[in-house]
Amino acid sequence: MESTGVRTERPTDGVLLITLDRPRKRNAIDGAMSRAVAAALDDLDADPTLAVGVLTGAGGTFCSGMDLRAFLDGDAPEVPGRGFGGLTQAPPAKPLIAAVEGFALAGGCELVLACDLVVASSEAVFGLPEVGIGLIAGSGGLLRLPHRVPRAVATELALTGDRFSAVDAHGWGLVNRLVDPGSAVSAATELAERIARNAPLALAATKRMLAAADLPVDEAWARQEAELVAIKATGDAQEGARAFAEKRAPRWSGR
Template identity: 70%
Template sequence: MGGTVTVDRRGQVLVITLDRPARRNAVDGATARALAAAVDDLDADPTLAVGVLTGAGGTFCSGMDLGAFLTGDLPEVPGRGFGGITRRPPETPLVAAVEGYALAGGCELALACDLVVAAEDAVFGIPEVTRGLFAGSGGLLRLPRRIPPAIALEHALTGDPLPAVEGARWGLVNRLTPPGGALAGALELAERIARNGPLAVRVTKHVVQTAPEWPADEVWDRQQVLLDQVMGSDDAREGARAFAEKRPPVWTGR
């Protein structure tokens, strides 16, 4: 992955690590491209059920690499957005494991993930307004969907940090862990998801994320198309057989 992102397969879970600890995992162009390639690999492999995104060296991500930016090295991938995932996240569920800081673009990477596990002393934030900018890589779009809109607006307008404990209270963080335990907590959650049918999991994610934007008169018809797809799958038949035979299912993703 070009040395800025590492991947580690653990059963049906792919751990993707931003690996620039000397730069607090700030994202440059190479990192964005490597991260996009990693999530493409995650989606392309039907035997992978979940991804976990984390950062090396005790920090999740400090955002854009400003030094690289000043040389014209943009941390974006065309059609994919900042970090290669904020505009088009993977279809496979992605869990953020957050230690330390997830600020600016780092917070937007965490928001592009489906679930967040964070250490109790982790800190989130979209402080772009303090530099005369705004969080244009999904922060202003996703944060009001994850926490109460008025709370999101306060943090967006002030640039104030959002401690993980407060984020958990508002629903941004699914699980809190002791410092240093975010990756283990994220893996435990990912492995629970990975026990389930991968096709059913992906479609479930798709419905939860997109159904609020479906036209009201199309909601049931659109869901039925997806339901027919899942009900007609090999995995649906395997799930029924495994239940009847009182054994764990063996999923194929088809």
């Protein structure tokens, strides 16, 4: 995928690292990058040896948003069914961690918000500045931000378009891990490794239930019951109980 501006690698068992790699463009997203990210996320979900994804940017910047020059040339940065950057409309079924260095602005910030967890350098900067150029954050940013930071804070940030620091984002709960500059990927990979030790089917079901947390109570509990019945019937549930009783590490099959 290198020619598309996206690199993938497996830094450790169970983890797929996806790197936006157009540093001269501050990793601005064009159509080719969006399609490459979507393909990488498809691989993440389809590969039973992978449990967690990490999304980052090369060259000290996470992502500066949409490539405006490419957009003006008719190159849309959305993938049908997947949204901006191949991610924002339909995140993967498996957990995805954003590892943020430098700027995550506009669409770049929306990519971060589409991830499940965020590890950020203490010098990272976020923002949804679209109102300043006559647009709105239309790739899920306005829908997700009020669920990730206090609503009053989200309202101010969205209406002013002001940038905000990783330190503030950590204080509001958007950033899970605040780390030294240059160490976001290593810290995110370490967090991904901790997640990847767990049962893959249980991880996917847990992510689905977290997404259902805002449903009406009766619907949420009904969905939880269905998930629980299904997960109890898996071989991994039996393996987990057996491994616990035998005081050994479980050997997950994904079935």
